[in-house]
Amino acid sequence: MHDMSAHAHVAHHAAPTGFIRKYIFSIDHKVIGKQYYLLALVAVFVGMVLSWLMRLHLGWTNLAIPGLHLLSSNGAPGDVMTPEYYLQLMTMHGTIMVFFVLTTAPFAAFGNYFLPIQVGAEDMPFPHFNMMSFWVTFVAFLVMIASFFAADGPTLGGWTQYVPLSAVGSASGPGQGTGVVLWAASIAIFCVGQLLGSLNFITTTLDMRTKGMSLWRLPLSSWAWFITSIMGLTAFAVLMPACILLILDHVAGTSFFVPSNLVLNDQLVPHSGGSTLLWQHLFWFFGHPEVYIAIVPGMGIVSHVLIANMRRPLLSHRVMVYSMGALAVLSYMVYGHHMFVSGMNPISSIAFSFPTLIITIPSTIIVLIWMGSLYGSRLRINTASLFALGMVSMFISGGVSGFFLAQPSLDIMLHATYFVVGHFHLVMAVAAIFGIFSGTYFWFPKMYGRMMNETLGKIHFWLTFVGTYCIFMPFHYLGLAGNIRRYQAFVDDYLQPLIPVHKFITVAALATGAVQFIFLYNLIHSRFWGDPAPDNPWEATSLEWATPTTPPPFDNFGGNLPVVYHDPYQYGIEGSTGDYVMQNSPEQIHTVRDEA
């Protein structure tokens, strides 16, 4: 009873009419991808402003920041940030950045837009679930923002919300009542959105590939989104019940996490018997795959962009895919490295340290493949390839510090210092952001039919590259010097000499943040007034460059699904016309692999 062609299983939805159906409640994966991108753009702006407020306070503790009392009169009386408010802003910075930027932009935004096109499909198989996934994520964002306006502000327990601090309610500080409940509700809602998204990604990759598109003919960005969606499916499904149990501890009087004999403000906390480590296990079982969810799409994007600009494939396509897969599998076995000093059994520390060191192997292989492929290539330099190179640089810089943190004996000194903060900002935050930028500059012509301004792009790259190193490299020095993280001021003797370093970092952060407005200007200006883009400005081979129009029509290929004849990265093939062969070109070529 199978239909003659798989694509008939997707509702052949007619072109949408009306503003609401076209741009607001759209089932078109391209519109949904752009909506996610816009959400991430707003979120990154909010997160960046929060980081500026944090950095100003760290450099100049009693600084009155004009207008801050408008954001919170309790948290900033007279525009001077209270210590608790610093922690609240820090928590929101981390939460918004990790969830609403790093999980949303590389995976949901670009993945939703380009995965169906790269596999040669008309749309995803469950377009209504896809629409729901965006709007659910949007609601989650609103709930998170709403916590700013709760009576005593958002939660202050860090994006990790460790218990018992996060579970005992408002007695433990401002924002710990309503703020925590809103945080946990927002994240639980976010998990639902991500699960719906992962459902679509996995089914698209497995079932919606066009004729001739075998799994090994998928571009590396598609592989990355596929692997990420499998991680997302399993990881977010664990975070959701954890958040629900946390909410129950708040509103229902249960004691999943609240331990016994806890005295707070001279009063015995009424709940008892809970396990504080339980939260950490549940959270980090999600948390570690989450950081790979943040970076693997960036790896796929960077591979894709670099190959198009090197005009040759990677040293080994399959090893790259296997390595990304290995990262995904191993990511579940290493989560305890966030808990070395938590009080869990030290033998568990060994058990987690070992796979943590093992996971450096596929990461290193990936980096070496990039570097080996770049060696001897004549890389075309444009903003997209520059940001791709920048991502490689950031990933290496940030990744190297991971080797040290992976060892419990060293982690005893380094845990909860700025060394960790420097590590994850470089390896995850900045690297992923560079991946997002690379993808933006690369795919903008296809999404909007216009080129972005190259000069502004290059200025954006160089200033951001230098700026982010100026911000985050000193963090390692601070951490080694003993600077504890999540402190809002440095009053101890041994921390006083470090304050000038913090001031430097603050200036660098403000300057680098200001540079991002060049990108924003470029984005908006190019959208309306950029040079018109050809269908395939980068002379790339994958199917997104084979759409009949630019931007693609609502059904991606105008009713004629492409047939794929070639592997994804046929550049520089001897005997072919031109220096690249598109995947759907019927041109016969001979490669080593084509020879039967």
Place this chain on the structure above:
Amino acid sequence: MATTVHEPPKIDSNRKPLKSDSGNGGWRNLVPADGQSRLTQQYAPPPASTGIWVGLAAISMTFAALTSALVVRKGASLDWRHFSLPWILYLNTGVLLASSVTLEIARRRVASYMGGMRSKGTDPAKWLYVTLGLGLVFVAGQYFAWRQLSAQGFYLATNPSSSFFYVLTAAHALHVLGGLGGLTRVIRKLGKTVLRRSTLDATSRYWHFMDVLWVYLLLLLWMKL
């Protein structure tokens, strides 16, 4: 690009895809098309079938997380109080198992109906309605179980064991309600004869999974609570 004039590409309109290891076919691609690209298109599984396995994987992870939370919490402190499960739960299990049986009967009836065998008087949706009814009875029975338990003084926050009882049974019941929604959708589509086999298959798979999940939860609760 250089300004040399290239030969036009050699395009063979009768081109067949080369039989190579980079092509379709074989275990690598999950579709036994043996190198023939046309077959790949035909044999790609309907998305609903793949999709339901994906969804069930996510649900399994959720309940795995709750199970490990239960085990850890039980060992964390000495305040775990055992209580006997309300007897109605065992009855409910029978109801849910019966609903799986009736769903299978329904599928066969629907398959033969959609395949063209229409005899008078047999409503193909009848057994679907029976399944729906049994599902509702199950949910109602769960509600009675909660009432029974609270009558004995075990509420959500009374004790960690009762907390997990409520959380696990409520989570399961919510998913069962979702399954009831799916069954309703199947019945509606059948009424308009637009029901696809893959939709029915996916919905049944989900329902049977709810069954298996319930048996697992019952065993877990019986052993641990």
